[in-house]
Amino acid sequence: MNSNNGNGAARSQGEPMKILVLGATSGIAEATCRLWAARGASLFLVARNSEKLAAVAADLKVRGASYVDTAVADLDDTSSHPTLLTHAINSLTGMDVAYLAHGILGDQPRAEQDFVVAEQILHTNFVSVVSMLTWLANYCVQRHSGVLAVLSSVAGDRGRKSNYLYGASKAGLSAFLGGLRNRVDREGVTILNIKPGPVKTGMTSHMKGSEKFADVNVVAKAIVKAVDKRYDVLYVPFQWGPIMFVIQHIPERIFKKLNL
């Protein structure tokens, strides 16, 4: 391990980084974990599908993770979060980084007609994440350390007709992360808001043109670096920073007529 970039996340010298991964079967999360595993990290993986989770865990173990433990849980069930998180941290004997990756794209056309569908998107992508971050942030504040790395999206930077429910869930998440950072950064806790552009994963493989989306390994590399360097916000691939800056500044009277 490279000692001058591997030490960003607080942990004692030489000890493997302890990372809790929520939604570990996500394509982006898995690619990121492969890089951490190659460095010998300790991982606690949570996902809702046990077969997928077993394959991911086996792979990370073979790649060199010094410790891998797993739990199967549907993260929509917020009441189980405190028990789950306590169990995970006990298993890891501490936690340097929590990586929150679970999320759903949802079915926008159906969500426009049926609030139950809309609510599901908001619940999985926003409410359940807030529930976990509430617990995790307080845990980190007590210890004055930790990185909470959260997958939001460029879609949260401006609502568009093609996916505004997903966008709204991520916008809410980004606003929450901004506020949380404002509260806990001074306590030594890093809140990393990761905003990927379109990435080639299971979430997007049905979309037209998805073969041109960003490669998940490129995205993963940038995320590992952002965690090491304790960034606040990461646009990835990086060109999405300026792109979203422009998009956010298109006047509403023009934007509302666009087909985005």
Place this chain on the structure above:
Amino acid sequence: MSTSTLRPAAHGTSSASADSARRLDTSFESWGRFPKYPAHLVPMHWQQEFPANIQGLHNGALPVGMGRSYGDSCLLKDGNLIVTTAMNRLLSFDPETGILTAEAGMTLAQILDFAVPRGFFLPVTPGTKYVTLGGAVANDIHGKNHHVAGTFGNHVTEFELVRSDGSHRRCSRTENPDWFGATIGGLGLTGVLTWVSLRMRPIVSRAIDYEGIQFHGIDEFLALTEEYKHVEYTVSWIDCASTGKNFARGIFMLGEHAQVPGDLKPSSEPKLVFPVEAPGFALNHTTVSAFNTVFFHKQRKPRVQSLQDYEPFFYPLDAVLRWNRLYGKSGLLQFQYAIPWESARQGTIAILTEVAKSGLASFLAVLKAFGDVPSPGLLSFPQPGITLALDFPIKAGLTFPLVERLADMTRDFGGRLYPAKDAAMTADQFQTFYPQWRQLERFRDPVLTSSFWERVTGDRPNL
């Protein structure tokens, strides 16, 4: 054509999500970029997804990997291609035995990235590392060490095969051995491979002890083959543009993994990508002859020795991603035969003469002697004798007649062609090369087929 007898609908009724996931496009190409067929892409990320991912879909399905086969064996016109490359997890590795188990969509490049720093190398590797485990098994690929190590399948210890009826089979030499043999070299038709176990070989360095020896003519090639038959890797580049005194000149290349402990770091990513399709005239007789002359004389002395990294030794073409665009938009045709020893010398001279006469010079021509390690697959291509691989730019009215003549000559010399590198052989030719195809047909999953299989088993008219 949806009524093709080879293409019954998959079990179940088509679900809304399966339908919305369907898009017909030509973005999945074979390496020769000929033929170009539209298909629905069904990305597969997890072992459990098959057969649910093709439920109710019509027009057949075919699992595919990196599309590094040249012709139509990795294509299915208007059907469903199950793209397995995102299913690429390592499942176990035992440094004591060298046995590595990984999901079938993992590429040999990804395996090397993992294994080389741990002091292990592939037991058999083709001329590109961008192929999947599934593809390596389904074509029972061979490498420069065939004469001592046999095919890729010779080093596979076990795999899992999943069929469209949902059944799972572990296959090895002792468990389901008939399915083991049918699936190795089985062209992806017997089911979807979900994971594969293979035995890796230890190395102490990335380096290869290399030697290059110039030769003139087939007899010198055969003498070198005999002299160096115990060297692990041997392959020859041969100039097939020249006639007269330069006829069949070439460079005999030998290599062995260095015995002196050295660097074991992983490879860096290639940086060069062939940017656009070259114009159709880029490869003509003049440019190809010039290339061949330069290649021959690049090695200034009759013999050179050096310590080489394994990348340029095994994968010289991988340094430029998408180099197949060099052949322009009409694509290229590969042609590879294996002719048994009885007529290997005669057949090779006859075919090289025919090629030189045609004026359609092959840019890259690779000559090698296959050894006598029996291939484990029912339809494996390698057999003891000589193999020659050629590639031709597709030129209207010229390339196909030549390749058909070469295929007939191959047949007359008792040889056969390699399905992974074919887009042209006729059903008749194929069925003479592989009379055992009917046995494979009995193991074929009723829902799986390929454009290649439809072409060579005569279900549909040629092209």
